[in-house]
Amino acid sequence: xxxxxxxxxxxxxxxxxxxxxxxxxxxxxxxxxxxxxxxxxxxxxxxxxxxxxxxxxxxxxxxxxxxxxxxxxxxxxxxxxxxxxxxxxxxxxxxxxxxxxxxxxxxxxxxxxxxxxxxxxxxxxxxxxxxxxxxxxxxxxxxxxxxxxxxxxxxxxxxxxxxxxxxxxxxxxxxxxxxxxxxxxxxxxxxxxxxxxxxxxxxxxxx
Amino acid sequence: xxxxxxxxxxxxxxxxxxxxxxxxxxxxxxxxxxxxxxxxxxxxxxxxxxxxxxxxxxxxxxxxxxxxxxxxxxxxxxxxxxxxxxxxxxxxxxxxxxxxxxxxxxxxxxxxxxxxxxxxxxxxxxxxxxxxxxxxxxxxxxxxxxxxxxxxxxxxxxxxxxxxxxxxxxxxxxxxxxxxxxxxxxxxxxxxxxxxxxxxxxxxxxxxxxxxxxxxxxxxxxxxxxxxxxxxxxxxxxxxxxxxxxxxxxxxxxxxxxxxxxxxxxxxxxxxxxxxxxxxxxxxxxxxxxxxxxxxxxxxxxxxxxxxxxxxxxxxxxxxxxxxxxxxxxxxxxxxxxxxxxxxxxxxxxxxxxxxxxxxxxxxxxxxxxxxxxxxxxxxxxxxxxxxxxxxxxxxxxxxxxxxxxxxxxxxx
Numbered sequence: 278x279x280x281x282x283x284x285x286x287x288x289x290x291x292x293x294x295x296x297x298x299x300x301x302x303x304x305x306x307x308x309x310x311x312x313x314x315x316x317x318x319x320x321x322x323x324x325x326x327x328x329x330x331x332x333x334x335x336x337x338x339x340x341x342x343x344x345x346x347x348x349x350x351x352x353x354x355x356x357x358x359x360x361x362x363x364x365x366x367x368x369x370x371x372x373x374x375x376x377x378x379x380x381x382x383x384x385x386x387x388x389x390x391x392x393x394x395x396x397x398x399x400x401x402x403x404x405x406x407x408x409x410x411x412x413x414x415x416x417x418x419x420x421x422x423x424x425x426x427x428x429x430x431x432x433x434x435x436x437x438x439x440x441x442x443x444x445x446x447x448x449x450x451x452x453x454x455x456x457x458x459x460x461x462x463x464x465x466x467x468x469x470x471x472x473x474x475x476x477x478x479x480x481x482x483x484x
Numbered sequence: 485x486x487x488x489x490x491x492x493x494x495x496x497x498x499x500x501x502x503x504x505x506x507x508x509x510x511x512x513x514x515x516x517x518x519x520x521x522x523x524x525x526x527x528x529x530x531x532x533x534x535x536x537x538x539x540x541x542x543x544x545x546x547x548x549x550x551x552x553x554x555x556x557x558x559x560x561x562x563x564x565x566x567x568x569x570x571x572x573x574x575x576x577x578x579x580x581x582x583x584x585x586x587x588x589x590x591x592x593x594x595x596x597x598x599x600x601x602x603x604x605x606x607x608x609x610x611x612x613x614x615x616x617x618x619x620x621x622x623x624x625x626x627x628x629x630x631x632x633x634x635x636x637x638x639x640x641x642x643x644x645x646x647x648x649x650x651x652x653x654x655x656x657x658x659x660x661x662x663x664x665x666x667x668x669x670x671x672x673x674x675x676x677x678x679x680x681x682x683x684x685x686x687x688x689x690x691x692x693x694x695x696x697x698x699x700x701x702x703x704x705x706x707x708x709x710x711x712x713x714x715x716x717x718x719x720x721x722x723x724x725x726x727x728x729x730x731x732x733x734x735x736x737x738x739x740x741x742x743x744x745x746x747x748x749x750x751x752x753x754x755x756x757x758x759x760x761x762x763x764x765x766x767x768x769x770x771x772x773x774x775x776x777x778x779x780x781x782x783x784x785x786x787x788x789x790x791x792x793x794x795x796x797x798x799x800x801x802x803x804x805x806x807x808x809x810x811x812x813x814x815x816x817x818x819x820x821x822x823x824x825x826x827x828x829x830x831x832x833x834x835x836x837x838x839x840x841x842x843x844x845x846x847x848x849x850x851x852x853x854x855x856x857x858x859x860x861x862x863x864x865x866x867x868x869x870x871x872x873x874x875x876x877x878x879x880x881x882x883x884x885x886x887x888x889x890x891x892x893x894x895x896x897x
Contacts, residue, residue, distance in 0.1 A: 296779070299782070303783070303786040303787065307783075308783065310779070311776075311779040311780060311782075311783050312780075314775070314776040314779055315770060315771050315776040315777070315779060315780040316771075317776075318771040318772070318773035318776035318777075319769075319770070319771040319772070319773075319776075321773070322771060322772040322773060326772075337596070342595065342596065357740075357743065360743060360746075369743060370747065373706075373740070373743060373744055373747070376706065376707060376740060377706065377707045377712065377744070380705075380707030381707060381709070381712070384707075384709065385652065386645055386648050386652075388709075389648045389651065389652065390648070393651075393870070394648075394892055394893075397870070397873060397874060397877065397892045398889065398892060398893050400874050400877065400878075401874065401877030401878060401880075401881050401888070401889045401892070402878070402881060403878075403881040403882045403884070404878060404882045405882075417874075417878060420874075421871055421874070421875075424867055424870070424871055425871075427840065427841045427842070427867065428864055428867060428868070429674050429675050429677075429845050429860060429863075429864055430672075430673060430674065430675070430861060430864040431673075431675065432673075432675055433675060448839065449831075451824070452824075452827055452828035452831055453828065455824065455825055455827075455828045456828035456829065456832065459804075459825065459828070459829070463804075
């Protein structure tokens with residue numbers, strides 16, 4: 278490890294310890310690390326957006342490729358800047374409405390495909406009299422009961438309440454499994470960071 | 485005796501000489517074998533058609549196999565596809581397809597890639613010419629086929645999405661019907677949701693303690709459905725905080741989201757009759773990067789001592805980090821997201837959680853507006869219909885009929 282790398286890794290190790298210090302309580306080291314990382318990332322993101330959005334989607338298409346229809350979305354973008362003027366701020370609402378409306382419209386068929394059609398396909402299975410069939414039947418019952426839980430037009434009492442309760446138990450079983458899986462992933466991240474610190478300390482003392 | 489010992493040595497030497505000569509003969513004959521390169525027959529019946537349901541920058545090239553495919557020395561390994569913009573112009577190789585695949589999608593909508601002209605780019609309405617060749621495993625290429633042309637055209641409608649169109653049309657009809665019913669005064673029942681009822685209590689607690697409320701819209705984008713549902717709940721919360729005169733802090737991670745959140749809170753304060761209390765600085769842009777954003781929001785929780793934390797929107801890995809920090813500060817926490825992977829953490833670390841669609845229902849329930857109640861009722865009817873479709877699918881698949889399954893096995897990708 279060269280001197281420069283040693284210094285940079287030292288800084289990374291120090292900042293990691295500063296962030297870990299939050300586990301004890303809020304303190305000046307954590308505040309320093311927090312503001313440094315938030316500030317640096319905001320600056321980095323600004324430059325990244327400048328290149329990926331402004332250069333690639335405004336400068337290049339309009340001035341280099343002469344695709345003048347890009348002026349229309351550019352005007353919508355400029356209208357967002359009217360928020361700084363009390364008199365003209367209402368113009369920015371047009372851009373916002375356009376942006377959210379288009380995004381929702383584009384998302385609809387994809388959501389229909391991923392959330393409804395694909396789910397329907399996966400749920401239409403043949404039920405056989407073996408373990409695989411019993412598994413499919415259990416999943417199907419859980420699925421139908423979970424759907425009933427998200428039925429808002431009827432009070433969840435009586436027989437419907439029972440079905441709904443089976444639905445929420447099914448969801449909780451799924452969430453429990455998801456929780457365990459993710460905690461394992463987080464522990465891996467922690468181990469990775471602790472190993473980084475250990476390696477750095479060993480390198481520092483020439484081990 | 486010594487002569488007898490020489491016999492095996494002589495036999496061995498003779499054998500060695502014979503082998504060397506035989507090998508030399510073979511090497512001399514080798515050029516005679518490779519001199520006769522047999523070219524395979526080219527593919528047959530090449531067709532070029534417009535790629536259906538696209539934006540007009542792609543063509544499909546189809547062909548029938550070469551007659552030499554699967555035969556002897558000039559067996560065919562694959563097919564090369566060449567393109568030119570003139571029938572007798574220079575043809576450029578666009579791709580190769582292995583044996584067994586007799587269709588190639590050519591084209592690109594990107595005119596420039598990494599600052600350089602993209603040679604795969606295809607102009608809408610231009611004519612492109614194609615020639616194909618067959619290739620053997622020894623890389624021997626057949627003669628070119630005759631040029632065949634095609635014109636890429638853009639399509640207004642995606643025929644593969646017709647069933648979606650019908651489903652959406654039916655759903656929107658239901659939505660409009662229920663909106664009309666709600667507007668005409670018909671009472672549309674929505675069951676109470678635990679998390680929703682806790683919202684007013686949580687705001688009341690913050691008022692009693694004289695501390696601010698934190699509202700986190702997640703790390704999605706301004707146009708995510710969950711974020712949009714979050715705006716509605718934010719509007720309701722902001723209206724209450726305006727009435728009770730306590731600040732609501734909304735640190736956001738996206739500039740557009742900041743603008744929408746500011747608009748939402750400003751309108752809520754105007755509706756509550758307290759536009760003077762609105763402070764734009766309470767809705768700051770922090771950073772777009774996930775974990776620096778978390779570090780900053782955690783800092784706000786600790787330093788501002790927020791009494792109530794709301795997490796409503798699209799969340800990723802930061803869900804637990806935020807909710808756990810909030811729990812250590814003793815704040816009442818109400819969460820809601822449509823991300824199944826993050827719901828376990830909110831359920832574990834917050835006091836009330838709106839699970840998936842409850843988040844959307846919450847915004848309708850809180851507003852009580854016909855415009856939002858109508859879609860919620862329509863969703864319930866759509867869900868009932870989906871259950872029926874699923875049960876029919878299960879029955880038909882179990883008895884071995886796949887027609888019902890096929891009806892819903894459309895693919896739009």
